[in-house]
Amino acid sequence: MTKKTQNNRLRKQNRKGKKSRYEGKPRQDLYQEITDRIIAQMEQGKFPWAQPWDARHVACAVGLPVNVISQQHYSGINILILWGAVIDKGFSSQSWLTFKQAKALGGCVRKGEKGQVVCYADRFTPQKEREQARAEGRDPQAIPFLKRYRVFNIEQCEDLPEDIIGHSQPLPEREIIPRAERLAKASGVDIRHGGAKAFYNATDDYVQLPPQPAFTEQINYYRTFFHELGHWTGHKSRLDRDQSGRFKTKAYAREELVAEMTAAFTCAALNITPAVRHADYLASWLEVLKEDKRAIFRAASQASKAAEFLLAFNSQEEQEVAA
Numbered sequence: 001m002t003k004k005t006q007n008n009r010l011r012k013q014n015r016k017g018k019k020s021r022y023e024g025k026p027r028q029d030l031y032q033e034i035t036d037r038i039i040a041q042m043e044q045g046k047f048p049w050a051q052p053w054d055a056r057h058v059a060c061a062v063g064l065p066v067n068v069i070s071q072q073h074y075s076g077i078n079i080l081i082l083w084g085a086v087i088d089k090g091f092s093s094q095s096w097l098t099f100k101q102a103k104a105l106g107g108c109v110r111k112g113e114k115g116q117v118v119c120y121a122d123r124f125t126p127q128k129e130r131e132q133a134r135a136e137g138r139d140p141q142a143i144p145f146l147k148r149y150r151v152f153n154i155e156q157c158e159d160l161p162e163d164i165i166g167h168s169q170p171l172p173e174r175e176i177i178p179r180a181e182r183l184a185k186a187s188g189v190d191i192r193h194g195g196a197k198a199f200y201n202a203t204d205d206y207v208q209l210p211p212q213p214a215f216t217e218q219i220n221y222y223r224t225f226f227h228e229l230g231h232w233t234g235h236k237s238r239l240d241r242d243q244s245g246r247f248k249t250k251a252y253a254r255e256e257l258v259a260e261m262t263a264a265f266t267c268a269a270l271n272i273t274p275a276v277r278h279a280d281y282l283a284s285w286l287e288v289l290k291e292d293k294r295a296i297f298r299a300a301s302q303a304s305k306a307a308e309f310l311l312a313f314n315s316q317e318e319q320e321v322a323a
Helices: 003-017 030-043 077-089 099-104 127-136 173-187 219-233 250-269 279-291 295-322
Strands: 095-097 116-124 143-153 191-193 199-201 206-209
Touching (some): 030 077, 030 143, 030 295, 099 143, 173 295, 206 219, 250 295, 279 295
Antiparallel strands (some): 116 143, 199 206
């Protein structure tokens, strides 16, 4: 036996003899942990997809949370988690980074600061399942899982470069409306005005809205429009979501939750302050979340996809104008 082999064996034996500091502590269910947190906020009348920019948090610029290194916006459930942190901590920035990223920029996370747990969804196929599927002549089934990591708001850090810590200011409300109009036009959606109700007709594939002057605050016309556009993205010719639910059913509540968050994500990306349009659905939303710990994850993921689908029209329109 070589000396190297002996050393490796000794290290393995030492590791076996040591108790992990996490031994005896069951790992928390991340799905349940985040769902419980959002349920608690909603039961207090707070909606994490619409709350960060109320009168108590006017210092925070409207927008989606972003990683300062990659400049990629966070998506899905992570938007709700990080917006929730903005509410709880009163941050004035939507910019986040990891401990290592702060160090790579020449800065550091201040001592005593606690990071915010966000998650990365992935799928894993065990080797045993691969072998069994191969023997049975079928495709192997992957197991979904969540990987957690921590991020810190730039306000929790020190010595970051000036171009990183510079805060953007919210745009004046009326200046951002033309951008919303361009998106509406570029999408090609069939918009019909009239009456006192707003809805999406899935059978004939059109959005019905009251005339804009009918809204007490005209900005609500756009918030309402993006909610209905959220439903519009779910059509079978687009993102093909289940829209078969009838009023007061769980399927209906799930689709309303997706449309509500789609509107919030789209509004935030366009610098329009999000708002809760269907607070009266709170009880049915809570029922869905309490029964299924993954429901809010699915809804947030579908809403992110819907918002990205809509915002792609704006990007396309801007490219055509630039050309």
